[in-house]
Amino acid sequence: MTEDFIIKYFWSAAGYGLMSIPLLFSKNAKATVTTNSASTMVASRTENYVSNRRLLLSLADAGGRLMYSGKEISELVGYTNRVYGLLGALHTLDTDSYPVVDRPAHLPNDKPFFVMSNVHGETCIAENRVALIEVPIVVPPTDTLSQLEGGDVLVKSLTFAVGENEHTLISGGNGIGKTSLARVIAGLWPVWQGKLEVPESSDIFYLSQRPYLPIGSLRDQVIYPHSYAQMKAAGRTEAELMSILDKVHLLYLPGREGGFDTRKEWKDVLSGGEKQRICFARMFYHRPKFAVLDDCTNAVSSDVEDRMYESAKQAGITLLTITHRPSLLRHHVRQLIITGKETIGTQPEYKVMSLAHPATEHERQTLDAEIEQLRRTLAIEVPEWRNRLDQVKADLSGKMLL
Numbered sequence: 401m402t403e404d405f406i407i408k409y410f411w412s413a414a415g416y417g418l419m420s421i422p423l424l425f426s427k428n429a430k431a432t433v434t435t436n437s438a439s440t441m442v443a444s445r446t447e448n449y450v451s452n453r454r455l456l457l458s459l460a461d462a463g464g465r466l467m468y469s470g471k472e473i474s475e476l477v478g479y480t481n482r483v484y485g486l487l488g489a490l491h492t493l494d495t496d497s498y499p500v501v502d503r504p505a506h507l508p509n510d511k512p513f514f515v516m517s518n519v520h521g522e523t524c525i526a527e528n529r530v531a532l533i534e535v536p537i538v539v540p541p542t543d544t545l546s547q548l549e550g551g552d553v554l555v556k557s558l559t560f561a562v563g564e565n566e567h568t569l570i571s572g573g574n575g576i577g578k579t580s581l582a583r584v585i586a587g588l589w590p591v592w593q594g595k596l597e598v599p600e601s602s603d604i605f606y607l608s609q610r611p612y613l614p615i616g617s618l619r620d621q622v623i624y625p626h627s628y629a630q631m632k633a634a635g636r637t638e639a640e641l642m643s644i645l646d647k648v649h650l651l652y653l654p655g656r657e658g659g660f661d662t663r664k665e666w667k668d669v670l671s672g673g674e675k676q677r678i679c680f681a682r683m684f685y686h687r688p689k690f691a692v693l694d695d696c697t698n699a700v701s702s703d704v705e706d707r708m709y710e711s712a713k714q715a716g717i718t719l720l721t722i723t724h725r726p727s728l729l730r731h732h733v734r735q736l737i738i739t740g741k742e743t744i745g746t747q748p749e750y751k752v753m754s755l756a757h758p759a760t761e762h763e764r765q766t767l768d769a770e771i772e773q774l775r776r777t778l779a780i781e782v783p784e785w786r787n788r789l790d791q792v793k794a795d796l797s798g799k800m801l802l
């Protein structure tokens with residue numbers, strides 16, 4: 401408020417003050433003058449007043465600009481700093497030589513020290529599996545302080561492998577390191593130690609928590625990162641895109657939006673669930689062998705989500721799902737629970753649990769009917785019902801129905 405007040409009024413008020421000086425304090429102002437010279441004086445004073453007033457307005461404008469430019473310069477300084485930081489990081493990546501940081505003396509011997517000059521892990525291509533062998537999950541140190549202390553360790557050493565069709569659900573508390581694990585698998589974060597095995601980049605697909613929609617046509621949203629030219633070169637057709645949209649329940653979209661060529665601000669036009677379903681459609685288009693799904697269906701209704709997961713499995717895509725939703729357990733055969741920092745004493749920081757093969761639709765219907773039957777009998781024979789229910793529970797162990 402003060403700033404605006406100064407910009408608007410201070411400069412003009414200061415100018416008027418300046419202008420009044422000759423009027424108020426000049427000796428000539430009080431001198432006796434003849435009529436002729438008086439009219440000349442009034443004319444010249446009026447002329448001076450008008451030109452000074454114009455100058456004053458310009459001065460007020462210039463003063464305002466000066467004050468705003470301070471802000472703009474500090475904004476520019478911020479951007480320049482970020483661009484400088486980015487270029488610096490890119491140069492370091494080019495030369496692969498990070499500044500060597502010595503282990504601080506105060507750090508306890510058993511505390512690992514992770515800095516960028518200290519990356520010793522190995523990444524190799526594996527055809528049909530994603531595997532981490534004794535790989536720590538560590539937030540890379542970016543600022544000066546964390547460079548000195550080393551990156552924040554989320555999981556000290558993680559070993560687990562996912563083969564073809566071993567759909568794995570990754571769970572754990574907020575901020576425990578699930579997305580960080582996905583970043584390590586994606587190669588965004590370094591493999592500090594141990595070994596990471598991942599398929600070729602064309603065989604693995606990542607869907608993140610926040611859907612990314614590029615600027616372009618509706619078609620571009622589905623085929624991203626492919627271009628239309630690449631799509632045609634690969635012999636893919638719009639009929640195929642329609643069948644993909646059908647799998648994610650977005651068949652109505654081209655009709656509603658006026659075809660695949662329509663260009664819009666898709667991030668504003670589509671709802672949260674639609675955005676996530678478009679990203680899922682992208683996965684069906686690219687047909688990877690593995691997909692890392694980072695909580696990417698949390699805005700999708702559970703019936704559609706179920707069908708999308710079923711379609712993905714039928715398409716032969718092995719899923720690594722990061723989620724908090726227990727309803728998704730039934731689509732997976734294994735669960736990796738990360739406990740990380742919450743771990744007390746010598747307990748492991750994660751555990752891998754095998755889930756029994758998920759029930760088929762037919763099995764589910766039969767068991768539902770059986771449970772319903774038991775509910776009805778409850779009124780008549782409680783003890784027998786209990787025995788029978790225990791038996792059904794035992795049959796179902798791991799099938800996620802109870």
Ligand SMILES: Nc1ncnc2c1ncn2[C@@H]1O[C@H](COP(=O)(O)OP(=O)(O)OP(=O)(O)O)[C@@H](O)[C@H]1O
Pocket residue numbers: 539554572573574575576577578579580581
């Ligand atoms: N780029 C980063 N710089 C600094 N710290 C980060 C960065 N990315 C993640 N972290 C930190 O690492 C920890 C793990 O983050 P991560 O995103 O892996 O959590 P998460 O298990 O996926 O959590 P959620 O279930 O809430 O998505 C968090 O404490 C987070 O603040």
